[in-house]
Amino acid sequence: MAGEHEWISTNIETDLxxxxxxxxxxxxxxPIFVGRAYHKGDVVVAKVVPNKQQAYVAWGGEEVNKHDIEVLVGHNYHWVPDANGSVPPGAVSCGLTSLGEPLYVGRGYHANSLTPGKIHPSQGCLYxxxxxxxxxxxxxxxLVRN
Known part of the structure; x- marks a missing residue:
């Protein structure tokens, strides 16, 4: 549902x-915050790092810099463990692929970071x-809110 969550349009040079x-x-x-950005027809999760004035999306095997982003704002969000492309009820969708598949906000541990990314259910993983x-x-x- 598009109106369920509030995404604020901004850019990496502006305060959160x-x-x-x-x-x-x-x-x-x-600290890293939840964002989203448009990339090659998809709306995908962006990792927003205000201290570095950087935002990135994972797409096509690469980490891609983004300037114009939307940042998720609100209360009563929490994180629930899951795996293999699965998402629980109340999962936050960041948008759709160009083919219309919903993508969800997830996060995972990698190289001493806890980094947000896109859960791609049909591909069975978080990127x-x-x-x-x-x-x-x-x-x-x-990421869920219920």
């Missing part, structure tokens, strides 16, 4: 909006961007 949802932390401890690459994780947490 109030009540931005934190997703985790970078390997150096910098995160890290170190310039798209990393595949089969165990992850799903």
């Amino acid at each position: 909006p109030p009540f931005a949802v934190q997703a985790g932390h970078d390997s150096d401890g910098d 995160i961007g890290f170190g310039g690459e798209e990393v595949t994780l089969t165990n992850y947490e799903v």
